[in-house]
Amino acid sequence: MTAQKRSDGQTISRAVAILQALAERPGASFGQIAKATDLPRSTVQRLIGVLNKEGLVTKAFGQQGAYLGMELARLGSQVRIDARALLKPFMEDLHAEIGDNIDLTTLEDGRVFVIEQIASNEAIRVISYVGLQHPVHATANGKAHLSMLDEAAALEFIGPSPKAFTAKTTTDGKALLKELADSRKSGLFVDNEEYDEGASAIAVTLPQIGGKDFALSIAMPSARMERQRENVKAALLSLRAKVTEEYGRSI
Template sequence: MGLAGASTAYRSGRGGTVQMTVEKGRPSDGQSISRAVAVLRAVADKPGSSLGEIAKATGLARSTVQRLVGALNAEGLLVKTFGQQGVYLGMELARLGAKVEIDARALLRPLMEDLHGRIAENIDLTTIEHERVIVIEQIASNENIRVISYVGKQHPVHCTANGKAHLSQMNLAEAEAFLVPPLEAFTAQTITDPNRILDQVAAFREAGLFIDREEYSDDACAVGVALPQIGGRSLALAIAMPSSRFQRREEEVKAALLDFRRAVQAEFGASI
């Protein structure tokens, strides 16, 4: 009986030809999964790819690609119709994808905790739901004098750091729909002119930092950043604190937020 995954070799010697069985190393489960994922990604990047094109894109042997495509086709993850060259993504992927609900709170919480360990001030993660900016995750300040927030709190879009960060992710028509006059003046510093707000957002979009200097609440300031979308949701994160501390720590907080955004981008890419 032969060995699975083995090959036969022959060596000549004094006693004649000697048959030897050489066992080939099998890929581990992890390697097999990685190769299958590479095939799926290659087909996603170029639907209708031939086996040869997939092999070139993945760096796998054509025979390996043929075996993986056959297995993925049997599971409905790929479709390769008999007699046709092209390979396409299967409907089973769509069915599985429809069951996935990506939880931005769970994914970002560890990075938020790292940020809080560095800054120790109030941190709000917000999204937009039903045309409202809503806090979906929050870590409170460690300070005795602090800005208070909570999960479920609604933020006005026109005068908060995270609200402006959300505006920066919208096209002009979408942003204007959020800035229909009259806009409420929460403090003497609140800007209520939609054009001035849009100009301010545009001016700070490149830097990626958006500031509320006592526009939402007297004696409170905040700075926020827009984040990559997760699960199709617009996301922003802001750090808020009393104005006196913000004046001392502004540059430190800005640097920490930019580091946070880079960490999110490194972990999750532009969006997931």
């Protein structure tokens, strides 16, 4: 890499850091931005001048602070992100490793829907399809989506007495909230025959895409899950890490 390319890359990284700082603290002064980004104040002032000319940052008349510019809003309105297209390659790699059913879900109007799916290679499998709805309290994907809500919103979705699908379904809303809190620590959400007898699943949350939450799970017959549980957990956490490394925590 040439010195010029390194310099250009550094300048872009610094400009992005300034934009991120302003997103978190609109109206921040040059000094506050310098402290937040660990950049020299003179660098901040120079780059804000450039960003201001391009409409990416605006400086309020008569005030020292800076704000994100309207050009960012215009550019953002042009973005059309297809989560399925972005995540499908990761799902295909995961399927090549594990070989069982994979569901990609999102939360729409209070319901969890499968928006992309890869079927199991096995003769005995868990059946799923695009458009299938997952109960929020009794499936791995549903629990993953609940974990991304605050406690009040999650409890509203669950209700005081969630429906029992099997003898293993948790029907105590508060107990389910405690389970979600424990699962957040590991990043893994499980359904051990809570929705369908003989079927188990493990899910992870994914970075936000276009302002929406997504979760991804592997589901298989419980006997096979018991043999592969640790491999499934590791594969899901690895997938999430790869997606985050590629796109960041939100896209």
